[in-house]
Amino acid sequence: MRFTLSAGLAGLAMSTLLAAPAGAELTGDLRIFFNDQNPAPRAAIEGMVERFQAMHPALNIELTLIDREANKTQIRNYLTANAPDVNGWYAGNRMRPYVAAGLFEDVSDLWDGPMGEDLASTRPALTLDGRQWGVPYTYYQWGIYYRKDIFDELGLSVPTTWEEEKANCAAILASGRKCYTIGTRFLWTAGGWFDYINLRTHGYDFHMALTAGEIPWTDERVRQTFANWRELIDMGAFIDDHTAYTWQEAQPFLVNGQATAYLMGNFLVAPLREAGLTDDQLGFYQFPEITPGIPKAEDAPTDTLHIPAQARNKDAARAFLLYVASAENQTIVNEVLGQLPINRNATVADDKFIQAGFEMLSNATGGIAQFFDRDTDAEMASAGMQGFQEFMVMPDNLDAILQNLERVRQRVNSR
Amino acid sequence: MQRAEARRGWWARNQQRLAPWLFLAPGIAFFAVYVIVPIFQSFQISLFRWDGLGEARFIGLENYRELLDDRAFYVSLRNNVKWLVLYLLAIPAGLFIALFLNQQVRGIRLYKSLFFFPFVISQVVVGLVFAWFYNPAIGLWNPLIGLFGFSPMNVLGNPNTVTYGIIAAGLWPQIAYCMILYLTGLNAVDPEQVEAARLDGARGWRMLWYVILPQLRPATFIAVVVTVIGALRSFDMISVMTNGGPFGSSRVLAYYMFEVSLSEYGFRMGYGAAIAVVLFLIMMVYIAFFLWRMWREERGY
Numbered sequence: 136m137r138f139t140l141s142a143g144l145a146g147l148a149m150s151t152l153l154a155a156p157a158g159a160e161l162t163g164d165l166r167i168f169f170n171d172q173n174p175a176p177r178a179a180i181e182g183m184v185e186r187f188q189a190m191h192p193a194l195n196i197e198l199t200l201i202d203r204e205a206n207k208t209q210i211r212n213y214l215t216a217n218a219p220d221v222n223g224w225y226a227g228n229r230m231r232p233y234v235a236a237g238l239f240e241d242v243s244d245l246w247d248g249p250m251g252e253d254l255a256s257t258r259p260a261l262t263l264d265g266r267q268w269g270v271p272y273t274y275y276q277w278g279i280y281y282r283k284d285i286f287d288e289l290g291l292s293v294p295t296t297w298e299e300e301k302a303n304c305a306a307i308l309a310s311g312r313k314c315y316t317i318g319t320r321f322l323w324t325a326g327g328w329f330d331y332i333n334l335r336t337h338g339y340d341f342h343m344a345l346t347a348g349e350i351p352w353t354d355e356r357v358r359q360t361f362a363n364w365r366e367l368i369d370m371g372a373f374i375d376d377h378t379a380y381t382w383q384e385a386q387p388f389l390v391n392g393q394a395t396a397y398l399m400g401n402f403l404v405a406p407l408r409e410a411g412l413t414d415d416q417l418g419f420y421q422f423p424e425i426t427p428g429i430p431k432a433e434d435a436p437t438d439t440l441h442i443p444a445q446a447r448n449k450d451a452a453r454a455f456l457l458y459v460a461s462a463e464n465q466t467i468v469n470e471v472l473g474q475l476p477i478n479r480n481a482t483v484a485d486d487k488f489i490q491a492g493f494e495m496l497s498n499a500t501g502g503i504a505q506f507f508d509r510d511t512d513a514e515m516a517s518a519g520m521q522g523f524q525e526f527m528v529m530p531d532n533l534d535a536i537l538q539n540l541e542r543v544r545q546r547v548n549s550r
Numbered sequence: 551m552q553r554a555e556a557r558r559g560w561w562a563r564n565q566q567r568l569a570p571w572l573f574l575a576p577g578i579a580f581f582a583v584y585v586i587v588p589i590f591q592s593f594q595i596s597l598f599r600w601d602g603l604g605e606a607r608f609i610g611l612e613n614y615r616e617l618l619d620d621r622a623f624y625v626s627l628r629n630n631v632k633w634l635v636l637y638l639l640a641i642p643a644g645l646f647i648a649l650f651l652n653q654q655v656r657g658i659r660l661y662k663s664l665f666f667f668p669f670v671i672s673q674v675v676v677g678l679v680f681a682w683f684y685n686p687a688i689g690l691w692n693p694l695i696g697l698f699g700f701s702p703m704n705v706l707g708n709p710n711t712v713t714y715g716i717i718a719a720g721l722w723p724q725i726a727y728c729m730i731l732y733l734t735g736l737n738a739v740d741p742e743q744v745e746a747a748r749l750d751g752a753r754g755w756r757m758l759w760y761v762i763l764p765q766l767r768p769a770t771f772i773a774v775v776v777t778v779i780g781a782l783r784s785f786d787m788i789s790v791m792t793n794g795g796p797f798g799s800s801r802v803l804a805y806y807m808f809e810v811s812l813s814e815y816g817f818r819m820g821y822g823a824a825i826a827v828v829l830f831l832i833m834m835v836y837i838a839f840f841l842w843r844m845w846r847e848e849r850g851y
Contacts, residue, residue, distance in 0.1 A: 207814040211602060232817055236603035320707075320795060376686040378707030378796035384687070508815070517815035525797035528709075539621065546616075550599070 161191040165451040167198045168213060170206035170223035175405065179273075179471040180223075186467075187458050194451055214238040218443035220452040226260035226437040227505035228346075228512060230268050233441075239268045240442035245453060250460045253478045260437050260505055269441035270456040272465065275474040276492030277327060277434040277506075280403055281396040282389065283418035285312070293418070297335070297363070297425040304372050307395050314372040316394035318380030325523035326507035326516075327398050330434050333360045335425035339432035339502035346510035348548050352540040358533070363425060365530050378528060386410065398422070400436065404488050405473055419491050432501030436509060437477070518543040589830065596823035602811070606820070613824035622798050623825070626806040629713050630782070630832070633802060636717045637724060637781035641773045644728025645766075649758075651729070652736045662733065669726040677790030680719035681706065706792050709799035716800055720787050724780050728773045735769030736762075771843075778836060782829075803829045 169180045177200060184198050199219070201209060206223065213219065214233060224230065233239045245251070246267040251258065254271060261267045286292070286303075289310055294300040304314040319325045334342050337356055344350050345357065367373065374394050377385065383406065388394040390410045397403060407417055421431065440459055442452045458464055465476035470484045475493055483493045496503065508516035522536040561568075596613055600606035617623050651662050668676065684691050684705040692702040705715040739762060747761045763770070785804045788794060794801040794809055801809065803825055811822025 204814070208812060215603065232601055232603055236601070238603060321793065322795070376704035376707050379684070379686055379704050384685070387687070513815040513817050517809075517813075521795075521797045524795065528707075528796065 161194045161451045161454055163194065163448050163451065165194055165196045165221070165448055165455060166219040167196065167455070168206075168219040168222040169198060169200050170210075171203045172200045173203070175472050179468045182471060183272075183459060183464060183468060186464065187455055190458070191451070191454070214443050214445070218445035218447075220442065220446040220448045221440055221455055222443055224269065224439055224441050225505070225509050226257065226269070226271060226439050227509035228263075229505075229509045230261075230263060230439075230441075232513065234263050234268050238444050240444050240446065240449065240452075241266050242269060242442060242453070242456065243267045245270065245456060245460075250457060253462065253480060254460055256479070256503070257437050257477050260503070261439065269439040270460050271437045271439045271477045272459050273469050273472055273474045274435045274437040274477060275401040276496055277331070277398070277400050277436075278422060278492070278495065279396050279398050279420050280389075280407070281418050281420065282392060282412075282416060284416045285392055285395050286418070293420045294423045296423050296427075300423045301366060301370070304367065304370060308371060312392065313374045313388070313394040314367070314370075314396060316374050316385045316388035316397050317377045318382045318385030319377045319524045319527060320379060320381050320384075322520035322524050323506075323508055324382050324385075324399070325527055326520045327400075327434065328364065328527075329360070329519075329523050330504060330507050331398065331422045332364045332425065333357075334432045334434075334501070334504065335422060335429065336360045336363055337426070338429040339504065342432070342504060343502070343510065346504075346507065346515075348512065348515065348544050352537045352544055357537065361526065361530075361533055361537075364526070365533075368527060368530050373527065378524060400434075401474060401488055401492055414487055419488050421495050430501035431499060433496055433499045433503055434506050435475075435496055435499075435503050436506045512547045515540075515543055515547050592823045592826045592830070594823075595819055596821075596827050598820045600819040601817040602819045603817075609820070613821050616821065617824055617828065622801065622806060623803075625798060626801040626803045626825075629800065630802045630829075632713050633717060633720075633781040633784050634778065636714070637720065637777055637784075638774070640721050640724035640728045640777050640780075641770070643721070643725045644730075644773065645732050647725065647729045648732035648736060652733060666726050666730055668723040669730070671723065673720075673723070673786045674790050676719055676723055677716075677787045680715070680722075681791045684715055706800075707796055709796055712792055712796065712800040716784070716787050716791050719791065720780070720784060724777060727776060727780075731769045731773050731776075732766060735766045739765045775840065782833060803832075 167180075167184065169176075171177065171180075180198065180200070184196055188194065188196050201223075210222065210224065210233070213222070215238065218238075224233075230239060243266045246254070246258065246261075250270075251267075257271045257274070258267065261269055261271065281293075285307075289306055291303045291306060294303050307314045317324050317328070330342070333345065336359055341350070341356065345352075350357070374385070374388050382399070385397070386403075386406060387410075389397050390407065390412060404417070408414075421433075424431070440456060442449060442456065446452050459468075460478060462476075462478045462480035465478040465481040469476040469481070469489075473484070473486065473489060475483065475489060475496070483489060504510055507519060511519060518540055522540050525532055525536055595606075597608060597610060598606040599609045599612070647665055651658065651665060655661075683689050686692060686702060686704045686707070691705060695703065703711065705711050743761060743765070744757075747757055752761060783804065784802055785808065788800055788802060788805045789808075792800045794805050798806075807822045807825040807829065808816070810816045810818045810825070816822070
């Protein structure tokens with residue numbers, strides 16, 4: 136199946152090669168460091184490389200797969216010494232340390248061409264200091280994945296407001312279950328809850344100003360966000376002992392029906408299906424409204440490819456990024472990944488959750504945020520998510536937590 | 551031969567004096583490059599604000615001033631003390647297991663190997679096994695304490711218990727190590743002295759305290775050294791079991807240094823270096839004591 140697909144595409148690629156602009160004759164080595172070894176992303180990047188290779192037979196492409204977590208620390212080493220020609224990373228503020236240190240190549244020239252129009256929706260996420268520093272290949276929605284069968288059993292309908300959400304939760308708790316599963320051992324899951332409650336309480340502009348460090352953490356509006364969050368915590372809505380679990384270890388609570396919902400990114404769907412949940416049992420809904428009338432904004436993290444400033448074969452790297460951005464490639468890659476393409480001419484896979492995400496994000500009039508740890512400064516992200524975890528366990532510590540975050544914010548801003 | 555003796559060159563004259571230095575040279579060179587020089591580099595970096603990538607900016611003692619009112623720093627320091635004190639329990643525990651195993655029974659070698667086994671496994675594996683053991687959803691710990699009527703605990707997710715949970719995991723291999731040190735020590739105990747003491751009516755605790763233990767002094771000394779070092783490099787267990795969490799309550803200084811300067815969100819090389827310097831100064835106290843004792847013993851008490 137995959138073979139015939141790529142063989143067919145190779146043929147297609149050959150025909151596009153003939154039509155490609157002059158100077159497309161690429162030679163030499165192209166070294167790619169990709170930041171995921173999981174089966175789906177691996178198949179996706181390998182497919183990309185295979186098709187690009189077919190277009191440029193004279194090019195010697197060398198693909199290295201790095202573990203997702205390991206890459207987050209290794210990137211500093213390989214960008215400063217022995218850089219590859221293309222490397223995987225994330226959009227938003229997480230690019231900043233490398234952009235500021237001059238380690239990423241400015242690829243605004245690619246964005247000035249037709250590619251920029253095809254990818255227009257993510258241009259802000261790839262822009263720092265007025266220029267673009269990479270090319271996105273996929274993104275995915277966040278939202279609430281819930282047990283439809285249990286909702287039906289309890290006679291609950293999908294909530295659209297905060298009051299309904301809490302009423303549902305009360306009914307779920309009364310049935311002896313927990314409302315939400317979560318594993319905060321690696322902290323970022325709590326960042327998702329903060330993002331959504333803050334986005335729904337005060338809207339996109341406030342959230343972005345806060346994550347950009349322009350608003351004090353001790354601001355009354357920030358306290359309002361935490362007060363809303365606390366309503367759920369005080370109800371006992373989250374599973375017990377979540378500090379001990381990773382996001383994967385929190386899945387069985389949903390699969391076994393001990394908890395009924397999980398606020399997570401769309402990558403949750405694949406493991407849940409593997410664990411035996413059918414599409415009839417699993418549903419998806421958008422995080423409900425909290426403050427009425429605020430346009431809904433969503434978290435939709437974007438994964439990206441970049442050219443290190445020290446890359447040796449930048450021509451080939453640019454050609455590769457152009458191919459990565461193309462509608463044809465984004466359709467195939469996101470079919471494999473089970474995620475959303477960014478190129479507006481690409482086709483969205485025929486899958487219940489991907490379609491739901493596509494529709495939700497197309498109507499996200501409030502705006503698209505990346506994620507707490509991609510929108511904030513790295514140091515702020517670390518301190519913030521630790522604070523969120525502490526808050527979820529000891530909500531009474533809020534004052535101390537916010538003072539600490541404010542101290543970090545002032546230090547980050549004084550740089 | 552004789553002609554060579556006659557015109558003894560510079561090399562031949564100094565051979566005796568130079569040979570030890572030549573043999574030591576590779577060791578000294580590597581020790582200097584990888585240990586001594588980085589110590590001074592840490593001092594230097596701790597005076598800068600630097601993200602490890604771009605320009606470093608000199609800020610004097612600002613990093614140290616900040617350490618003084620950093621809540622996380624004191625939590626880490628307190629945990630370091632807990633580690634140092636509780637880890638020393640490995641020494642008496644190892645001694646008693648060694649005494650217990652120091653007998654001639656059929657198959658004793660097998661028992662000794664089984665007791666030594668935890669030390670053979672990598673620290674990372676020990677950490678993983680204990681993390682599963684403590685896991686409130688699937689671990690054996692909660693059913694186990696349930697047998698004694700205790701209510702379930704979230705050992706690694708509770709800021710009050712997490713450090714003790716990790717130390718317990720660390721003690722498991724450390725006790726085995728101390729046990730092996732004492733087992734070899736017990737082989738060297740003079741049977742005639744034991745015999746003489748027995749004739750004088752020494753039994754049980756008095757025998758242990760006044761006859762056996764003094765003869766185990768070298769083993770005890772080594773056990774203290776390796777245990778203190780083990781406590782101070784407790785980094786890997788913490789990294790595997792909790793990542794310093796929940797919300798930083800299981801960090802020690804070494805882990806905190808890693809977190810602020812090298813981890814996923816850590817870009818503060820200067821601050822990390824300042825923590826390293828503090829840790830180094832704390833270790834200096836211990837190293838000085840160690841060197842002083844060595845020196846005293848070399849002189850023959």
